Amino acid sequence: MINRCLFRNQCRLFNGIINMPEDTRLMYKYHYCLNNSMQWKECSRHNFNKNHGDCPDFIMPNSLMSNREIEIRSQMELTYQE
Numbered sequence: 001m002i003n004r005c006l007f008r009n010q011c012r013l014f015n016g017i018i019n020m021p022e023d024t025r026l027m028y029k030y031h032y033c034l035n036n037s038m039q040w041k042e043c044s045r046h047n048f049n050k051n052h053g054d055c056p057d058f059i060m061p062n063s064l065m066s067n068r069e070i071e072i073r074s075q076m077e078l079t080y081q082e
Contacts, residue, residue, distance in 0.1 A: 005040035007049045008033045018057045032061040 008014045014033050016025060032043040040046050044063035045055045048070055056074045059065065065073070 003036050003038060005033045005043065005046050007046055008040075011045060011049070011055070012057055013045060013061070028061050 005011070005014075011033070012018050013020075013025065014029055018025075032039050032046070043061040044065070045059050045061050048055045048059060048067060051067060052071075056070060056077070058073065058077075059070060063070075
């Protein structure tokens with residue numbers, strides 16, 4: 001049985017690449033990424049990554065956005081950057 005998130009090694013939040021307070025990052029990591037009760041199954045980043053590939057940085061593990069909302073916002077941010 002897998003007790004840790006499969007995507008943690010490539011997750012920008014897990015690896016400290018997303019800019020946020022360290023205590024917040026640690027809370028997310030221990031609650032979602034490393035929790036033996038398999039909380040990672042409830043992680044929005046995990047679920048988006050599993051279904052779509054790389055997860056945008058604006059998605060936090062406890063995000064309530066749907067996959068469609070995430071796709072729309074990602075597209076809007078790409079358009080805004082151009």
